Amino acid sequence: MNQPSLGPARWEKLGVESRLKTRVFEVTGVQYRHGPRGTTREFSVIQAPDWVNVLAVTPEGRCVLVRQFRYGIDEFSLEIPGGIMEAGEDPVAAGTRELVEETGYSGTSARLLGSVHPNPALQANRCHLVLVEDARLTHPLGWDEDEEIEVSTMPVDDVFALARRGGITHSMVLDAFFLFAPEWEAMRVRCGR
């Protein structure tokens, strides 16, 4: 019955049940049926709103960075700004909002670099990566209750080098760098780097 030559089979989703709700995600048990095999299994899937991360570049070609304590790794982490999108919010609008809220920076242009899946095996949501050019410090800071954020800027080339030697480890932040790299090759000339 199984025909490997046709490639992997699409599993059929039969139902979803909640297993645990937390403030920022929900774990669900998803029943899947494998058509060709006729078997049914439950897989655990983490549901969460979409996330957004913002790569903001100043007119001098510096990247806006945030450093904060992260409970997941029980350690400080250097990242680009980001957060949880609100229901119905546009990714670029959400990125622009998070950038201002966390750093006080805003730019004259903002657009989507791309959208990734944090973990296709276990998570349903996406993370959107937004580029903001001509970023400048324009707003007073407005932190969330749980956020304590140290803001800095660093030349984009130094940020890439730091990331490649392990100084920036957040997977979705590195995704933004991968998507941005070809554009930076063009931008750096304009930034006089």
Place this chain on the structure above:
Amino acid sequence: MNQPSLGPARWEKLGVESRLKTRVFEVTGVQYRHGPRGTTREFSVIQAPDWVNVLAVTPEGRCVLVRQFRYGIDEFSLEIPGGIMEAGEDPVAAGTRELVEETGYSGTSARLLGSVHPNPALQANRCHLVLVEDARLTHPLGWDEDEEIEVSTMPVDDVFALARRGGITHSMVLDAFFLFAPEWEAMRVRCGR
């Protein structure tokens, strides 16, 4: 009491309680105390073994890819091979093992490109990214029960271009591409690309 000029405070971990166990991860409630504020809060942290992903390049400069159905996104996903590390396993050994198990390919050299955090805000584990050069089809396939994997190869430059236009969306796979990009610039000459 709060002294923002000193930068973000390190939260003190007081204790960890299990909230949910699944086959591939556990959700814990972690009690943290914020020293300067004197407040205590619980944060949800996803615990899992470390993961590994393998960027395998053939002598012709092609990247080994796998396509499989992913329950998290309820969709097929094109990725580099990878999986869950075994307890005490070395990342490079794990990567070499996963590459052979999923694709039948092996190489003459293997080394760590870098290690990332899938999500510092919510997860404790790391994902190790391994480079294998001179990868060739050398072994018969040995799939896990839940794996149905379609193996292919594609020129590295085409893989990068596909990823940048949204055809590869797995965040940790894109991390491997970011870390590998400068090395590829040197390798491509040897591969005659």
